[in-house]
Amino acid sequence: MDYEPLLPTAEDSAGPSWAREDWPLAASDELTLSLDASGIVLPPKSAKAAPATALAAAPDADAVRKAAQDSIAAQLLIRTYRVRGHLAANLDPLGLTKRDLPADLTPEYHGFGPNDLDRPVVIGGALGLDTTTIRELVAILRANYCGNVGLEYMHINDVEERRFLQERIEGRDKEIQFSELGKKAILNKLIEAEQFEKFLGRKYVGTKRFGLDGGEAMIPAMESIIKIGGGTGIREIVFGMPHRGRLNMLGNVMQKPFRVIFHEFSGGSANPDDVGGSGDVKYHLGTSTDREFDGNKVHLSLAPNPSHLEAVDPVVLGKVRAQQTVREDGDRNQVMPVLLHGDAAFAGQGIVAECFGFSGITGYNTGGTIHFVVNNQVGFTTSPQFARSSPYPSDVAKIVQAPIFHVNGDDPEAVTFATKVATEFRQRFKRDVVIDMWCYRRFGHNESDEPSFTQPLMYAAIAKHPPVSEIYAKRLRSEGVIDDSWYQANIDQFVARLEGDFEAAPGYKANKADWFEGRWSGLGKPKEELSGRRAAITGVAAGELRTIGKTLTTVPEGFAVHRTLARILDAKAATLDAGENIDWATAEALAFGTLLTDGYGVRLSGQDSGRGTFSQRHSVWVSQQDGSRYTPLKSVGPGFEVLDSPLSEFGVLGFEYGYALADPKTLVLWEAQFGDFVNGAQTIIDQFIASGEAKWLRANGLVMLLPHGYEGQGPEHSSARLERFLQLCAEDNMQVVNATTPSNYFHVLRRQMLRDFRKPLIMMTPKSLLRHKRAVSTLADMDAGTSFHRCLDDIGGIPDERVRRLVLCSGKVYYDLLEARDKASRDDVYLLRVEQLYPFPADVIADYAKRFTALEEVVWCQEEPRNAGAWHFVARPLEDTLGRRAVYAGRASAAATATGLMKRHNAEQAKLIAEALGAAPSEVRAAIRGGLKSTQNAG
Numbered sequence: 061m062d063y064e065p066l067l068p069t070a071e072d073s074a075g076p077s078w079a080r081e082d083w084p085l086a087a088s089d090e091l092t093l094s095l096d097a098s099g100i101v102l103p104p105k106s107a108k109a110a111p112a113t114a115l116a117a118a119p120d121a122d123a124v125r126k127a128a129q130d131s132i133a134a135q136l137l138i139r140t141y142r143v144r145g146h147l148a149a150n151l152d153p154l155g156l157t158k159r160d161l162p163a164d165l166t167p168e169y170h171g172f173g174p175n176d177l178d179r180p181v182v183i184g185g186a187l188g189l190d191t192t193t194i195r196e197l198v199a200i201l202r203a204n205y206c207g208n209v210g211l212e213y214m215h216i217n218d219v220e221e222r223r224f225l226q227e228r229i230e231g232r233d234k235e236i237q238f239s240e241l242g243k244k245a246i247l248n249k250l251i252e253a254e255q256f257e258k259f260l261g262r263k264y265v266g267t268k269r270f271g272l273d274g275g276e277a278m279i280p281a282m283e284s285i286i287k288i289g290g291g292t293g294i295r296e297i298v299f300g301m302p303h304r305g306r307l308n309m310l311g312n313v314m315q316k317p318f319r320v321i322f323h324e325f326s327g328g329s330a331n332p333d334d335v336g337g338s339g340d341v342k343y344h345l346g347t348s349t350d351r352e353f354d355g356n357k358v359h360l361s362l363a364p365n366p367s368h369l370e371a372v373d374p375v376v377l378g379k380v381r382a383q384q385t386v387r388e389d390g391d392r393n394q395v396m397p398v399l400l401h402g403d404a405a406f407a408g409q410g411i412v413a414e415c416f417g418f419s420g421i422t423g424y425n426t427g428g429t430i431h432f433v434v435n436n437q438v439g440f441t442t443s444p445q446f447a448r449s450s451p452y453p454s455d456v457a458k459i460v461q462a463p464i465f466h467v468n469g470d471d472p473e474a475v476t477f478a479t480k481v482a483t484e485f486r487q488r489f490k491r492d493v494v495i496d497m498w499c500y501r502r503f504g505h506n507e508s509d510e511p512s513f514t515q516p517l518m519y520a521a522i523a524k525h526p527p528v529s530e531i532y533a534k535r536l537r538s539e540g541v542i543d544d545s546w547y548q549a550n551i552d553q554f555v556a557r558l559e560g561d562f563e564a565a566p567g568y569k570a571n572k573a574d575w576f577e578g579r580w581s582g583l584g585k586p587k588e589e590l591s592g593r594r595a596a597i598t599g600v601a602a603g604e605l606r607t608i609g610k611t612l613t614t615v616p617e618g619f620a621v622h623r624t625l626a627r628i629l630d631a632k633a634a635t636l637d638a639g640e641n642i643d644w645a646t647a648e649a650l651a652f653g654t655l656l657t658d659g660y661g662v663r664l665s666g667q668d669s670g671r672g673t674f675s676q677r678h679s680v681w682v683s684q685q686d687g688s689r690y691t692p693l694k695s696v697g698p699g700f701e702v703l704d705s706p707l708s709e710f711g712v713l714g715f716e717y718g719y720a721l722a723d724p725k726t727l728v729l730w731e732a733q734f735g736d737f738v739n740g741a742q743t744i745i746d747q748f749i750a751s752g753e754a755k756w757l758r759a760n761g762l763v764m765l766l767p768h769g770y771e772g773q774g775p776e777h778s779s780a781r782l783e784r785f786l787q788l789c790a791e792d793n794m795q796v797v798n799a800t801t802p803s804n805y806f807h808v809l810r811r812q813m814l815r816d817f818r819k820p821l822i823m824m825t826p827k828s829l830l831r832h833k834r835a836v837s838t839l840a841d842m843d844a845g846t847s848f849h850r851c852l853d854d855i856g857g858i859p860d861e862r863v864r865r866l867v868l869c870s871g872k873v874y875y876d877l878l879e880a881r882d883k884a885s886r887d888d889v890y891l892l893r894v895e896q897l898y899p900f901p902a903d904v905i906a907d908y909a910k911r912f913t914a915l916e917e918v919v920w921c922q923e924e925p926r927n928a929g930a931w932h933f934v935a936r937p938l939e940d941t942l943g944r945r946a947v948y949a950g951r952a953s954a955a956a957t958a959t960g961l962m963k964r965h966n967a968e969q970a971k972l973i974a975e976a977l978g979a980a981p982s983e984v985r986a987a988i989r990g991g992l993k994s995t996q997n998a999g
């Protein structure tokens with residue numbers, strides 16, 4: 061700090077004073093000032109009248125006036141400290157950050173000169189005082205707001221929340237006081253944190269570990285969250301964190317055996333060798349454990365994560381939400397998310413804001429997250445002034461009015477205190493809270509990186525700076541809490557334990573992987589081959605389907621359903637009665653309803669998913685009279701939720717992936733508004749959905765519904781980028797389906813739950829087919845004994861021996877081909893629909909090809925451009941399967957996914973259909989001319 065302490069007092073020179081460990085305040089300490097939502101100081105409910113002492117001595121008008129002026133100015137001074145005191149807090153352990161004392165925190169600014177400091181001033185109960193002097197007031201405020209903790213909370217609207225925080229920090233004698241036992245526990249955790257890093261540094265010289273050195277106070281802080289959380293009802297915490305200090309967290313908080321960590325340092329795996337997968341670097345791995353404090357057992361899990369900073373945040377939140385549902389923790393008191401962050405990532409990554417945005421939303425709220433920022437004041441080589449536009453890395457948290465504790469990481473008691481109050485706040489108000497721990501990074505970004513190229517001054521200061529454990533041990537020695545031998549014995553004991561584990565590490569052998577336990581027990585890896593049938597009998601007796609259909613089409617007595625919806629429901633009821641012309645939305649609802657009656661949960665989330673972007677789903681009805689909502693599927697089973705999500709892809713998809721991680725017994729679906737928007741969530745797709753099982757042995761049954769199809773709606777409403785998903789397919793990691801019938805959709809959704817394994821399902825879903833006359837199914841197609849088909853027959857009844865041209869396709873283009881083929885009365889063309897693209901159904905295709913003895917040509921037809929769609933994915937397997945190369949019929953390669961011009965779209969579509977059917981060049985030209993004339997949507 062480069063300013064002189066104000067008005068030094070005995071209390072000031074003794075260092076910052078803070079709240080006592082045994083909070084809450086005694087009744088007599090209660091604050092009597094309150095603030096309304098606008099932050100205006102209101103008279104306290106129980107405020108005593110201004111004490112006679114201040115005024116009695118000066119009964120004349122001038123004195124009364126002066127006393128009133130003093131009181132008003134003193135109140136403003138108090139308020140200024142509450143709002144801005146944190147700006148003068150002592151936060152930087154290195155003392156390098158220039159934090160000038162704001163002028164409005166001085167008494168002079170509020171009109172108090174040197175001669176006014178010792179006059180009694182009435183403050184009406186603020187800070188627990190009726191009367192004080194300005195000298196004393198400033199000393200208290202400085203101790204409360206400008207010590208080693210700075211609190212930002214005056215941006216919070218809620219009076220109760222502000223009062224709660226004020227009560228914990230404001231007033232005379234608010235010193236942080238830990239018992240001797242508590243102090244020793246804190247020091248012991250610091251010793252463990254520090255010695256663990258040093259040990260790794262000695263044994264694995266130059267190996268990356270992203271050490272916590274400089275930020276060791278994070279470890280006792282985490283312990284404090286678990287302890288206080290456990291005492292307030294928490295039974296489970298899901299942690300998400302980046303690389304920094306992760307190994308330390310794994311060993312010292314999550315109790316991952318050190319010998320396993322050392323085994324990994326030597327290139328080994330924590331899992332048995334035969335379990336498969338790619339494995340991941342040791343500082344991305346997760347684990348789980350049970351800890352007990354004060355007799356309270358808390359289950360802890362640390363989610364595995366990729367390098368992509370903050371990407372795990374929504375995954376953790378989704379996991380927590382699922383666990384809260386599974387535990388029936390409706391008030392969200394038992395399961396809590398804790399997210400740790402680096403300062404640069406917290407300020408820079410947009411997903412952080414998306415996650416804050418979830419905190420108050422039905423369907424995504426997790427009852428508040430504790431955010432802990434390891435603010436080492438540098439991001440790789442980048443200094444804060446280049447990394448953010450705000451004074452702190454934590455300003456993003458203000459979008460939800462979260463309180464923010466800034467705390468000096470060299471004062472572990474202050475850090476522990478802040479986490480304690482933060483945990484209490486979360487538990488009391490079920491809202492997000494942030495702890496921004498200022499610290500430093502003793503070495504480079506990793507242990508072989510040279511930091512002084514870019515941070516010479518900081519690293520010169522760090523070289524001279526003692527570790528936090530030494531600073532704290534010195535303090536405890538001076539307080540008489542420990543002596544040298546205690547300190548050294550604790551270090552020796554811990555290092556000896558590490559040595560023992562180090563010796564044992566080479567002999568470590570994993571028994572079994574932990575991925576099919578708890579709620580996952582009974583599930584496992586698929587037993588059938590990748591190319592095999594892997595079916596489940598997903599059909600349901602027509603009678604049962606009709607019963608569910610009845611609920612789906614019955615309007616409750618007195619509910620004012622929209623007129624058009626009433627007509628839709630009548631039509632739907634008629635199709636169900638007839639058992640014919642079942643459309644997509646009905647098939648989907650029947651799949652959901654039957655899963656609910658089977659005892660599974662169903663959670664569908666996406667933008668406007670309740671009604672459906674294309675007005676097709678109507679899973680939530682809104683009363684036209686009073687706006688109330690009715691969700692028919694909830695009457696089928698309480699485990700149904702359909703959510704109109706926030707307008708986010710990255711965050712919401714991550715959340716749903718996390719939900720599905722925790723609950724394999726709920727069909728979790730995320731729906732993109734149009735498939736095109738899915739690339740906003742690319743990190744979740746690449747880093748979690750496609751590769752999570754291979755890296756971390758965590759299966760996942762998430763379904764992605766991606767509206768896809770070329771209908772002339774332009775470059776951003778046509779393609780869900782099927783090709784990108786197919787490129788990611790390998791090692792049986794997920795399933796990609798582009799179904800053409802409602803019944804196949806019904807089956808694939810049910811199959812997702814009814815098999816004894818879970819794999820993500822990527823579904824290209826229809827837009828125009830939602831109302832296409834031929835894209836309908838019968839109840840018989842879904843009746844008992846039926847199941848999903850990986851390929852679907854030609855419905856034209858063409859005799860096998862006449863087939864000379866086999867046209868394979870997937871998705872909507874089938875119906876265009878069908879129409880054109882029928883119009884041309886071609887009986888030599890067989891249209892084979894590949895409904896599931898991955899795992900590729902080579903066996904089924906081979907069986908079909910065998911039937912066609914007169915076959916001359918095989919064609920792959922797609923409506924996507926040549927550099928997109930399935931072509932590059934299927935070309936080689938088709939050749940391998942059929943022994944001949946397929947001819948391509950589709951759009952030319954293109955930079956934009958689709959044209960925005962309807963005429964051009966129609967011409968392109970007509971051309972590719974004509975080519976697929978083997979039309980003569982003149983016929984193709986005619987088709988193009990026909991397409992160019994048409995402004996109607998032909999696709």
Ligand SMILES: Cc1ncc(C[n+]2csc(CCOP(=O)(O)OP(=O)(O)O)c2C)c(N)n1
Pocket residue numbers: 304367368369401402403404405406434436438439440501505
């Ligand atoms: C999304 C993303 N972009 C870039 C990187 C590369 N990267 C790894 S660590 C790091 C700096 C992170 O700084 P900070 O968040 O302050 O954490 P620290 O390493 O200082 O603890 C960067 C840029 C990454 N891992 N993730």
